[in-house]
Amino acid sequence: MSAVDWEPRLLAFVCNWAYYTPSERAQVDQVAENGRDQVVRVPCSGRVSPFLLLNALQQGFDAILLVGCEAESCHYRDGSRLAQRRLRTLCQFLEYLGVEQGRIHLYWRSPLPDRPFNTLAAEAKAAARDLGPATVLVQTGER
């Protein structure tokens, strides 16, 4: 793919309890339809371990989006809180190591209708487009 045509590849972890209405689900599914971007639905954002995030970076995704619920509205009580603790720590550490700000987006959704999923996805990809293709942690041969 030439530099002009390059489109960032997005990996989105989306909690089942965020964006769950039929129309919202359709939006989420649509993001993955282009064949390049991927959506992984998880029962709770607490399922997203640092291993998954690191692995995603190594596989060369240019933008990573994680959507979970606010801590107070987590369906599994502690899952979101734990995810926030783990992943905010990890992301700050990754930034210290050289992962650019704007590669990884963590979004904790309130139960009230707010930002549609495709806006989140578009913003994540726009930020990655500005940064250029991911290089940190990417293993050649994995793309």
Place this chain on the structure above:
Amino acid sequence: MNEATQRLCALASELLSSGRVDVVLGFERGSLPLRSRPLHARTPTEAGRLVLDGFSESNLARFLCNLAGQRVGIVARGCEARSLTVLLQEHQIEREQVIIIAVPCVGIIDRRRIEAETPATVLAAAEVEDEILLRTHTDEIRLPRQEYLCRACQACDAPAPQGDFTLGEPLAHTPNCNLADGAGAQSPAERWAAFATETARCIRCYACREACPLCYCPECFVDHSQPHWAPGGVEPKGVQFWHIIRAYHQAGRCARCGACERACPMGISLVHLTDKLNHIVEDLFGPGTGLELDAQARGVAKEEQG
């Protein structure tokens, strides 16, 4: 043998012969210059071999998890005391199991730096007051001790713990360097290059993990095979995954003792990674993440102030 060492040997001997402990964990002279090594003293005779010096590179708290069921007297400098605090908080040891013999620490000498800077073979080394004396085939070299301390020791702010027994005067140390320094000024690409280059030397011996008192998991994540997150071997994928996650697992727990980087045969700098994570955790979730000696670790029965 100096006075402090004599007091330690006498105390250890007494604890063993009175049956208060099954083993005293300390250091003895090593078989090489600039090295002192861990000693499990189980008799008064063995206790006579204990030393207190700046060549003791290991963190003794690492051996506690192997001594379950035994009563242990542990010589505790700042390193050991800070690790002990976390081990107690994480219920890896029982307070009643350990007798803490607190000793003030004047820092561990960076032997790798000395060996790198001394072209001739060092045949013998000694600490004399504030100097390190080295003997080679042809020379006697004197080095200012303060300038040859390990990086972790230079950054240490808690070298003198309290314990069930406290030998020596309390002393304070003002950190004269910041372990995670310098990274703020660099671009992300520079920071990544620094990390990738530094860790590229890794030979996956796991000396860093094994030297650390807080790496006590029965199954380490690198040994987990379904799925196999961190490939073994020396290709960057596995090496980077290993170092990032190992540091990450120390977040808020690391005692900043530096035993990891002293154990590394390839001289890889590691403490700045976990130190940064400690700061991140403190920023995000507040202080009190286990690095202060709390009342629990101070010892219930404070006896002889040596």
Place this chain on the structure above:
Amino acid sequence: MSATVSHEPPPAWAVTYEQWQAFVDLLCEERTVYAPQAQNGATVYRALAPADKVAWGQPPSTVSPRNVFLPQTETLFRYRSVAGSMRIEPGEAAKPAVLLGAAPCDLRAIAVLDAVYAAGQPDPYYVARRQQTVIIARACVSPRPTCFCTAMGGDPFGSARSDLFVTDLGDRYLIEALTRAGRALAGRQRWPVVCTAERTAASRLAAAARAALPPPDVPPNLCQLPKTLVDSPLWHTVAERCLGCAVCAYVCPTCHCFDIVDEPGCQGCGKRVRNWDSCQFAVYSLEASGHNPRPSSRERVRNRVLDKLAYVEQKTGLLGCVGCGRCVRACPVNIDLREIIAEVRHV
């Protein structure tokens, strides 16, 4: 040692340092040259890039040159699922190479690796690299205090198994060609032939080096493994301090254990990789049932030492330890194999 009885000294030349550097530069153009290089205080054998400096300092290196013949990580083959079937692509083929600056202890270690990997059912990967690699070894003019090759039957000036053997006379190098390959390499250079005085100087250096090392004292043949040794409390004492890392195994020139893993990449493809492994890891001997025949540090430390002193000899006739002292230098808790060997004699 050569099988043919020949008292003729091997052909030899005396070259200046500049001539030698020119020779190394030429080698670099033709082959991959693995030479000791300084990496933040440690000396390791890596492929020489044009700007790299050879670390000619005091032998031996921190990590042995074993990786030249047995890379720590090696892709055996790649696999790819294509139209329902599996396509296999072999890994990188061995290329002509030079091992530059091996120590005499490393040469004796290569004999052990040959006995394991090139005898019986030969390992094709090892054999290919071994056959394509010219070995240029270097005499140990000033052994380290931790060296004890002589105590294990070695010699700081032992040249067997090298193609060219280099002795630093202080102001020039004495080069000896031990094999046809060595003679071919040297023959192209038109170096000045060595004179008697230079040979004498080399002999003097050899005598001095030997005098600086422990006397020959090969441990008693332990192949019978007395029960008192197997059950000795010595192992427990050592094990208490042992961290269970793999530093000793990975710096060792004779260690040869490995692990083979399949690593999936993208969908339907991946590679089979061989990595170094060490019996010092608890998981090394952990069986699928959960049983571990070496459940504690005591069994693992004992296994390592007896492997070096007995098991390798049982299998190959060669002592498993060459006395290079790398493990002594590198052990984070200063477990000293020389002390253990001394204890073993007393048991």
